[in-house]
Amino acid sequence: MPTMTNNTLLDALQVQLGSKIITSEVIYDTLVIEISPSEAFDVVELLKNDATLSFNFLTLIGAVHYPEEKGRELCVVYHLHSWKNAIRLRIKCYLSQDNPSIKSLTPLFDGANWQERETFDFFGIQFEGHPNMTRILNMDEMDYHPMLKQYHLEDGTREDKDDRFFGR
Amino acid sequence: MGLEDKLPSGILLSTVEGLAGYMRKSSVWPATFGLACCAIEMMAVGSAPKHDISRFGMERMSFTPRQADLLIVAGTISKKLAPVLQKVYEQMAEPKWVLSVGACASSGGIFDTYSVLQGIDRIIPVDVYVPGCPPRPEQIIDGVMNIHRLVKHEPMRRRYSEEYRHLLGNYEIEVTNADNDK
Numbered sequence: 001m002p003t004m005t006n007n008t009l010l011d012a013l014q015v016q017l018g019s020k021i022i023t024s025e026v027i028y029d030t031l032v033i034e035i036s037p038s039e040a041f042d043v044v045e046l047l048k049n050d051a052t053l054s055f056n057f058l059t060l061i062g063a064v065h066y067p068e069e070k071g072r073e074l075c076v077v078y079h080l081h082s083w084k085n086a087i088r089l090r091i092k093c094y095l096s097q098d099n100p101s102i103k104s105l106t107p108l109f110d111g112a113n114w115q116e117r118e119t120f121d122f123f124g125i126q127f128e129g130h131p132n133m134t135r136i137l138n139m140d141e142m143d144y145h146p147m148l149k150q151y152h153l154e155d156g157t158r159e160d161k162d163d164r165f166f167g168r
Numbered sequence: 169m170g171l172e173d174k175l176p177s178g179i180l181l182s183t184v185e186g187l188a189g190y191m192r193k194s195s196v197w198p199a200t201f202g203l204a205c206c207a208i209e210m211m212a213v214g215s216a217p218k219h220d221i222s223r224f225g226m227e228r229m230s231f232t233p234r235q236a237d238l239l240i241v242a243g244t245i246s247k248k249l250a251p252v253l254q255k256v257y258e259q260m261a262e263p264k265w266v267l268s269v270g271a272c273a274s275s276g277g278i279f280d281t282y283s284v285l286q287g288i289d290r291i292i293p294v295d296v297y298v299p300g301c302p303p304r305p306e307q308i309i310d311g312v313m314n315i316h317r318l319v320k321h322e323p324m325r326r327r328y329s330e331e332y333r334h335l336l337g338n339y340e341i342e343v344t345n346a347d348n349d350k
Contacts, residue, residue, distance in 0.1 A: 139248040146282045
């Protein structure tokens with residue numbers, strides 16, 4: 001039986017982190033907290049090494065692009081999992097589009113390596129301290145980061161797609 | 169036929185070209201380039217007893233392009249993979265044919281997106297397209313039969329012709345015949 005719920009987790013986090021938690025809410029049964037990007041590394045390190053919280057598993061690193069939110073267009077999302085307490089936690093860090101960079105989690109989790117490369121590949125977010133910050137999935141010649149919303153998802157090289165034939 | 173009447177029975181006359189075409193089409197060795205669900209259908213054609221491509225002298229699936237006559241491209245080609253496919257095509261010895269299996273290989277299919285090549289004919293010449301998503305094994309066999317038709321009737325001089333060199337030149341591929349200048 002899991003002994004920790006989102007409420008008790010939030011209480012424990014508030015004791016540990018205090019004012020570092022900017023916002024907190026529960027989305028789809030998972031606790032989501034917002035942290036300043038400059039503190040993300042320290043917070044994750046603390047959560048991993050804390051004996052009771054013990055967030056020992058980094059499930060996912062991803063990003064979201066919110067072009068309409070000026071000054072905080074890019075959001076890096078960390079999904080952490082505590083096997084001991086059988087509970088998950090999502091951490092969001094908002095970055096500006098001008099120079100998006102955040103400290104790499106590779107010293108804490110080896111699994112962060114490829115996921116941070118993927119996030120860089122698709123969103124252009126620099127992870128400082130990453131041993132190999134290069135593209136991982138897209139072709140090396142690509143000169144933009146395709147998940148940013150100013151770029152079209154469709155292939156730009158097709159000539160046969162006349163909008164008149166598609167009712168657009 | 170006047171001349172054959174005068175020969176002992178069992179002797180037929182043909183042209184070298186016709187005979188070579190007949191023998192080539194009866195022993196087309198395919199190189200497989202399977203990537204997605206189309207590759208599963210291709211495997212059903214290739215090695216399953218029901219469709220059994222060895223009926224056509226094609227059971228020797230070649231996993232090296234250097235000993236293959238027919239490149240079967242089955243599946244979605246991402247732009248990152250495109251140079252690899254072109255390299256595989258370049259490594260095949262002449263004469264060589266290409267069968268594009270499925271919507272993705274033929275046109276990008278449903279993947280009209282930044283990462284997917286919109287048809288392999290952007291990087292290599294294709295002889296026969298098989299539509300379908302994925303095509304049934306019967307459709308792939310139909311495509312193979314069309315390849316056989318091309319192989320059987322191909323003029324022996326075609327691979328040395330200026331038109332062929334021009335065709336490959338469109339894809340920035342050099343003709344790999346040892347004696348190019350015949």
